[in-house]
Amino acid sequence: MTIFYEDLAVGQVEEFGEYEVTEAELLSFAEQYDPQWFHVDKERSEEESMYGGLITSGWHTASMTMRMLVDHHFSEAASLGAKGLHELRWRVPVEPGDVLSVRVEVLEKEAETDSRGTVLSETKTLNQDGDAVMTMVSEVMYARRDGE
Template identity: 80%
Template sequence: MAIFYEDLAVGEVEEFGAYDVTEAELLAFAEQYDPQWFHVDKERAEAESMYGGLITSGWHTASMTMRMLVDHHFSEAVSLGAKGIHEIRWRVPVRAGDTLSVRTEILEKEVETPSRGVVVTKAETLNQADEVVMRQVSEVMYARRDGE
């Protein structure tokens, strides 16, 4: 069933996902997109970093979060794309072996045109200990059911 603007309600909360972070994926992403030493050099990260070992790139955490959002919500939504992210914060390092999930809350809705509305959503990515590892607030455009 397609999810339109009208199907979403301010205050609605959803929790979903179980994304297992692997060292191979952590390294592959970092080597291609964010090759800082604490993402790609295991021995140095263990010996010298304030993290005590390898951690994912924050952008990898954002990408894994997006994957869970698409799998759970956007694959069914009549989304027209995002207008932007108001805020993104990486709060706790993500490591190989972590299992991530997502909790979303709809903060605001506004009709923008007869054919679309904008939904402001807070998404928190959590690890297996229910710690918030990343928080973002974004604006997404959705088609209106009876839009022209």
């Protein structure tokens, strides 16, 4: 079933996903995109960082979140892409062994044209303890059912 603009309601909440963070993936991502020492140097991060060990890059956390969003929502949605983010915050460090999930709440909707509308949503990425490790507010365009 395709999810159109009309299928989303302000206040609607979806919760989904289960993504286990591995040290190998953390290192691979960080070495390629964010090679700061607390992401790539296990020994130094254990001895010197305020985190007590390796943590994911915030950009890796955002990428894992996007994967869950695509797997559990956008793969079935009439999404036309995003206009951008209004806010992005990394709230709690993500470590190897954490298991992430996503909670999305629709905050606002606006019909822009006969063929599309914009949905403003807050996404929270949660760890296995229910702590929000990342939050973002995004503006995504959806096709309208009647505008097909």
